[in-house]
Amino acid sequence: MADHIKIRPATGTWVVRAAGAVIGESTNALELIEGDYPPVIYFPRSDLAMAFLEPTDSSSTCPYKGQARFFTIEAKSGPIVNAAWSYEDPKDGVAQIKEHLAFYTNKVAVEQV
Numbered sequence: 001m002a003d004h005i006k007i008r009p010a011t012g013t014w015v016v017r018a019a020g021a022v023i024g025e026s027t028n029a030l031e032l033i034e035g036d037y038p039p040v041i042y043f044p045r046s047d048l049a050m051a052f053l054e055p056t057d058s059s060s061t062c063p064y065k066g067q068a069r070f071f072t073i074e075a076k077s078g079p080i081v082n083a084a085w086s087y088e089d090p091k092d093g094v095a096q097i098k099e100h101l102a103f104y105t106n107k108v109a110v111e112q113v
Contacts, residue, residue, distance in 0.1 A: 019075035024048035
């Protein structure tokens, strides 16, 4: 793993809300800290309402984590495009985030409860 990336269990219970609806709640979330960036909470897929998350054709590549796939949330009020991402085949140093999704906090609410 890159020296500037740290992954640890996120303490407590975490919730992700989109357009007023709870998309997921987890006591098994992970916190990824990368350099000077704010911490990012990664939710296990098993703790998310995956029926509301539709994969998109968008992707990006991180030299440390690998290729990210993006997801749109199908909310009652309309789609929230590319609101989440997942590293489906992460690099070895960050393998813990496989089968997890993270969310853009400017598009949804990610909160510790």
